[in-house]
Amino acid sequence: xxxxxxxxxxxxxxxxxxxxxxxxxxxxxxxxxxxxxxxxxxxxxxxxxxxxxxxxxxxxxxxxxxxxxxxxxxxxxxxxxxxxxxxxxxxxxxxxxxxxxxxxxxxxxxxxxxxxxxxxxxxxxxxxxxxxxxxxxxxxxxxxxxxxxxxxxxxxxxxxxxxxxxxxxxxxxxxxxxxxxxxxxxxxxxxxxxxxxxxxxxxxxxxxxxxxxxxxxxxxxxxxxxxxxxxxxxxxxxxxxxxxxxxxxxxxxxxxxxxxxxxxxxxxxxxxxxxxxxxxxxxxxxxxxxxxxxxxxxxxxxxxxxxxxxxxxxxxxxxxxxxxxxxxxxxxxxxxxxxxxxxxxxxxxxxxxxxxxxxxxxxxxxxxxxxxxxxxxxxxxxxxxxxxxxxxxxxxxxxxxxxxxxxxxxxxxxxxxxxxxxxxxxxxxxxxxxxxxxxxxxxxxxxxxxxxxxxxxxxxxxxxxxxxxxxxxxxxxxxxxxxxxxxxxxxxxxxxxxxxxxxxxxxxxxxxxxxxxxxxxxxxxxxxxxxxxxxxxxxxxxxxxxxxxxxxxxxxxxxxxxxxxxxxxxxxxxxxxxxxxxxxxxxxxxxxxxxxxxxxxxxxxxxxxxxxxxxxxxxxxxxxxxxxxxxxxxxxxxxxxxxxxxx
Numbered sequence: 095x096x097x098x099x100x101x102x103x104x105x106x107x108x109x110x111x112x113x114x115x116x117x118x119x120x121x122x123x124x125x126x127x128x129x130x131x132x133x134x135x136x137x138x139x140x141x142x143x144x145x146x147x148x149x150x151x152x153x154x155x156x157x158x159x160x161x162x163x164x165x166x167x168x169x170x171x172x173x174x175x176x177x178x179x180x181x182x183x184x185x186x187x188x189x190x191x192x193x194x195x196x197x198x199x200x201x202x203x204x205x206x207x208x209x210x211x212x213x214x215x216x217x218x219x220x221x222x223x224x225x226x227x228x229x230x231x232x233x234x235x236x237x238x239x240x241x242x243x244x245x246x247x248x249x250x251x252x253x254x255x256x257x258x259x260x261x262x263x264x265x266x267x268x269x270x271x272x273x274x275x276x277x278x279x280x281x282x283x284x285x286x287x288x289x290x291x292x293x294x295x296x297x298x299x300x301x302x303x304x305x306x307x308x309x310x311x312x313x314x315x316x317x318x319x320x321x322x323x324x325x326x327x328x329x330x331x332x333x334x335x336x337x338x339x340x341x342x343x344x345x346x347x348x349x350x351x352x353x354x355x356x357x358x359x360x361x362x363x364x365x366x367x368x369x370x371x372x373x374x375x376x377x378x379x380x381x382x383x384x385x386x387x388x389x390x391x392x393x394x395x396x397x398x399x400x401x402x403x404x405x406x407x408x409x410x411x412x413x414x415x416x417x418x419x420x421x422x423x424x425x426x427x428x429x430x431x432x433x434x435x436x437x438x439x440x441x442x443x444x445x446x447x448x449x450x451x452x453x454x455x456x457x458x459x460x461x462x463x464x465x466x467x468x469x470x471x472x473x474x475x476x477x478x479x480x481x482x483x484x485x486x487x488x489x490x491x492x493x494x495x496x497x498x499x500x501x502x503x504x505x506x507x508x509x510x511x512x513x514x515x516x517x518x519x520x521x522x523x524x525x526x527x528x529x530x531x532x533x534x535x536x537x538x539x540x541x542x543x544x545x546x547x548x549x550x551x552x553x554x555x556x557x558x559x560x561x562x563x564x565x566x567x568x569x570x571x572x573x574x575x576x577x578x579x580x581x582x583x584x585x586x587x588x589x590x591x592x593x594x595x596x597x598x599x600x601x602x603x604x605x606x607x608x609x610x611x612x613x614x615x616x617x618x619x620x621x622x623x624x625x626x627x628x629x630x631x632x633x634x635x636x637x638x639x640x641x642x643x644x645x646x647x648x649x650x651x652x653x654x655x656x657x658x659x660x661x662x663x664x665x666x667x668x669x670x671x672x673x674x675x676x677x678x679x680x681x682x683x684x685x686x687x688x689x690x691x692x693x694x695x696x697x698x699x700x701x702x703x704x705x706x707x708x709x710x711x712x713x714x715x716x717x718x719x720x721x722x723x724x725x726x727x728x729x730x731x732x733x734x735x736x737x738x739x740x741x
Contacts, residue, residue, distance in 0.1 A: 156193050157185075157207040165210045166218070168192070169227055172375060176230040182212040185235055221590035288542025296355030302348055303482050304475025304507060306539040311334070311466045312353050315441055319357035319393045334431050334461050335442035337401075339449035340468030343508030349468065353443065360394040362387065366403040369423050377404070377423030385430045388440045397426075401444040407453045424453060431461045470506045472601050473499050479507050483514040490528040498534050501580055501597050513541050539581070543593045549584040557719060558624060559584045559592045562634055564714035565615060566594040569700055571735040573612040579730070581712070583723040591634060607655045610645055614696040615703075617641045622700035623711060642696075646689040651677075655689040710734055 096323035168174050168188060177186035191204040204349070212220070224231065263536040318325055318332040325332065338346040347363075351488040354361035364384060369377035388394045404423045412555065429441060444462060446452065456462055469478060477499035484495070502510065516537035521529045551559065567582045578630045584592040596616070602609075617672055621635040664677045664685060704711055717724055717732045 106282065109489055122681060156626040157209055158205050158209075159209045161194055162210050162212055162216070164195060165208070168695070169229065171221055172227045174224075174227065174229050176232050178232050178235050179212075180235075182214060184210050184212055186210070204573035222719035231276070255372070277699045286580075295350065296358070297351040297354050298355045301482065302345060302352045304471030305345060305349070305468060306475070308338075308349060308468050309464055309617045311464070312349060313442075315353055316356045317396075319359050319441070324395065332441060334463060335444060337449065337452075337457065337462040337465045338443065338445045338468050340447070340463055341470065341506060342447055344468040344470060345507045346468050347397070348507070350395065350443045354397075355392070356397045357395070360388070360391045361397065362394060363397045363399070365399045366401045366405070370420060377420070381423060381426040381430060381688060385440070392440050392702055394440055396440065396442045399445045400441065400446065401456075402448045402451055405444075405446070405452045405456050407451060424456070428461065430454055470504055473503070475508060476505065479510045479583035483511045484529075487514060487518050488528045490530040492531045492532065494530065494531060497531075498538070500599060501538065503597055503601050509541065512609035513537055516540055539583075539587070539593075539595070543590070543595065551586075551591070555591075556584065557715070558628065558632065559634070560715040560718040561623045561627050561711070562620035563592040563594050564711050564718060565626075565700075565704060566638075567619075567729060568711055568714055568733055568735075569619035569622075569703060570596050571613055571730065571733055572703055572707065575606075575609050576612040576616055578726065580726050581723065582718060582729050584718050585722055590637070607649065610649055610655070611692070611696055614642050614693065615700045617645075618693075618697050618700045619704070622697060622704055626701055626704045626708070627711075643689070643694055646692050649692060650688040651685050656685075658684050658688055658690075701717060 155218050165174075165184065165186070168186075173189050173192070177184055179185075186208055188206045188208070194203060194205050223309065231416050289475055302309065315336060317333065319730075338349060340346060350363075351361060362384060369380050386397065388396050404420045404427070406420070442462070449457075449465065456466065477495050480495045480498060498513075502513070503514070513534070514537075516528050517533040520533045520537055526533075562585055563582050567579045570576045570579045577598045579594060579596050580596045581593075583594075587593055617638045618635075620638055621631060624630060624632060624634075650659050652663050654661040654663075659681070664681050714724075714729070714733050717728070721728075730736070
């Protein structure tokens with residue numbers, strides 16, 4: 095299949111040609127001296143003149159020019175030791191210092207050497223007077239001055255230094271301007287994309303687990319890169335780009351590297367933020383250079399991480415409109431991708447956490463026309479991910495990764511990797527040779543609940559905390575369909591004084607009204623227990639009430655679980671920010687009333703159940719006060735509740 099749009103020959107060529115003969119090779123551009131040689135000569139001349147002025151200033155010594163009358167007085171007082179005469183100009187030296195005359199331009203307070211001028215009309219028999227006072231008349235100047243050659247060499251030194259500095263700057267600028275204009279403006283060299291060297295161990299799909307359905311989507315890309323001729327023969331083209339969208343930590347970057355590793359092609363990776371600079375146009379230039387490099391070694395893969403940094407929808411009035419650096423960079427990416435064709439063999443993969451804010455032009459067919467959603471793994475996927483991340487970790491025989499996977503619903507691959515690493519760190523601290531199941535359990539508690547705090551609580555506070563957590567746990571055991579209780583502890587962790595951990599046996603993707611009401615009843619169990627036992631309400635239920643409010647708001651305003659509000663979505667997903675702006679006032683009042691009704695009904699149900707099972711509540715609290723932590727089996731045994739498991 096012919097290539098309808100040939101690639102650019104040069105990155106700085108703003109057009110493409112088709113059918114025209116290739117241009118003759120151009121000789122490398124000559125480096126020009128910034129400002130030209132004329133500028134250099136003019137600058138050198140100015141430096142030379144300034145140097146001479148400075149030297150002439152410093153060449154003036156501290157010798158004052160005194161009056162001839164003062165000179166005659168010094169001779170008469172027998173204070174002159176020698177003189178040098180050239181015409182009527184006289185230089186001399188005194189035996190004793192004398193104060194500098196007021197009319198002298200000397201910078202010294204006293205002087206011994208001096209200069210003077212003998213008037214032409216003087217008739218004072220100077221020679222006889224000098225002989226009388228034993229003044230030596232020398233043949234060499236008393237005041238020595240630098241020669242012209244010395245002055246010339248000294249004045250040329252700064253000029254030579256200037257020439258060397260000028261040439262050095264010119265070469266640096268010539269190198270800096272090789273990638274395009276902007277060297278004078280401080281443009282940095284474009285970041286070199288990361289290319290995996292041939293022969294290195296490549297990331298493959300064997301290093302990726304838990305997202306098999308995504309691997310199936312990307313296998314088409316791998317097959318095209320391995321067998322492009324089969325696709326060309328059928329007239330098929332691969333997508334110009336693949337957009338990986340999903341929450342942080344789900345393995346989007348790992349997937350892109352795995353695609354390149356499976357296909358055995360060069361992999362160019364860059365973060366979208368690396369294209370952005372203060373100077374408008376630099377980002378677009380870097381995009382051109384990156385795509386040009388990928389074309390040279392095609393077939394290849396370009397990976398752009400966090401593309402929403404530059405790919406947000408345009409026209410929002412931010413920055414400088416069409417001249418904004420982000421928009422120019424985005425426009426360049428759109429232009430480069432639009433020029434791709436199947437025979438070019440370059441595929442762009444991008445990753446984002448916010449696919450909803452991307453510009454529509456970026457996701458239209460022909461650019462990122464295949465969007466792959468990367469979701470957190472299911473239970474089997476989590477077990478596979480844990481096996482990958484524990485390949486280099488020695489595990490004890492009692493380690494059950496399937497059990498760990500069951501108790502970690504919703505965790506992403508990055509979080510599971512962190513869990514395995516925390517367990518290994520804990521084993522090292524304990525000076526063990528292997529990681530045990532206990533290490534993994536404590537690492538999970540640290541990741542999910544926070545680190546333990548060495549907090550000493552008063553006995554009454556500790557007892558109230560035990561009843562609070564026992565209320566959560568007992569209602570979770572008694573409520574039909576509730577998540578099983580995994581652990582209860584009154585050891586302070588993070589910001590909490592105690593924690594009750596409940597996780598489902600299997601992943602849930604849809605929730606019934608009964609299950610959500612059970613979640614609310616369980617969350618209110620701590621407050622209800624304090625009310626039943628002590629008749630007071632404390633601040634310890636703050637986080638519980640936040641969970642209750644979010645669940646009740648979702649039931650009423652988003653999921654149609656209220657007869658009064660009806661089957662509609664009255665508030666958006668981010669209702670906490672937009673609350674009060676997305677619905678009519680009457681609707682908001684109705685939502686508020688229904689939320690209160692549901693929460694009040696659940697609270698009454700929680701208090702009633704705890705009163706009916708007060709003996710079990712007391713037993714759980716007593717066991718917590720004695721042991722501080724109860725595992726799943728012990729908690730159900732103490733409460734006298736049968737634990738039904740279902741897989």
